[in-house]
């Protein structure tokens with residue numbers, strides 16, 4: 453897992469500024485957040501293989517504490533928080549911009565964008581008029597609950613709204629990191645092959661909903677939809693499945709209905 457690749461409390465940046473070099477709350481903008489968590493940051497030095505399991509447990513245990521705090525923060529405000537996970541390029545940002553455009557004016561929304569580098573996706577989100585905050589994880593390959601907690605300090609979102617968290621494109625370790633979300637939503641595009649649910653079972657097991665995206669491309673590909681769904685249900689019998697094309701708009705109604713049903 454991620455202790456192996458050394459990610460975790462590395463050079464994470466919120467809107468280009470390190471969350472560990474700044475004084476607490478230095479990046480707060482506006483009056484939206486009010487999220488406060490007092491904590492100290494420990495920076496793990498080099499580690500031996502023998503301590504790896506213990507350290508992984510510590511990392512996940514600490515993450516779960518931050519996640520519980522985030523979850524309470526969402527519950528206090530009746531905010532639906534969703535953690536969007538997928539491999540890079542499955543269409544998360546496209547699905548989000550299309551979703552925001554359709555729901556804007558009816559539902560308060562905000563977006564946390566996770567990527568290793570660049571603010572491209574946050575810029576794409578802001579172009580819709582919805583507030584977004586970019587987290588750059590540097591060498592890190594997932595968002596964790598601590599980063600999201602800091603993002604909540606500065607991201608304006610009204611009570612009763614929806615917070616979309618676009619995780620780093622990676623079907624592996626984001627499965628293990630609870631961010632305090634209500635649901636993980638896994639987006640699988642048909643260009644990736646139908647076998648991904650059984651190759652990355654942890655992620656499909658952790659998700660409540662699988663969005664099969666880019667269905668407009670099905671006529672040009674060999675992609676067995678029935679087999680893909682069977683694989684997904686094999687690792688997660690309760691998973692819900694929606695077929696969507698974020699670019700053509702096909703299936704968007706089903707996704708918007710699903711969102712409405714999840715709101716507290």
Ligand SMILES: Nc1nc2c(ncn2[C@@H]2O[C@H](COP(=O)(O)OP(=O)(O)O)[C@@H](O)[C@H]2O)c(=O)[nH]1
Pocket residue numbers: 538539540541542543544545546547621665666667668669696697698699700
């Ligand atoms: N044909 C097609 N292309 C899509 C669809 N959704 C996204 N894309 C394209 O896939 C590429 C990656 O999309 P992006 O939203 O950046 O994916 P992300 O990395 O998961 O955020 C872009 O070129 C999108 O235009 C879709 O439903 N159909």
Ligand SMILES: [Mg+2]
Pocket residue numbers: 544545546573618
């Ligand atoms: Mg993206």
Ligand SMILES: [Zn+2]
Pocket residue numbers: 454459592593594625626
């Ligand atoms: Zn990772």
Ligand SMILES: [Zn+2]
Pocket residue numbers: 491493598602
């Ligand atoms: Zn912190």
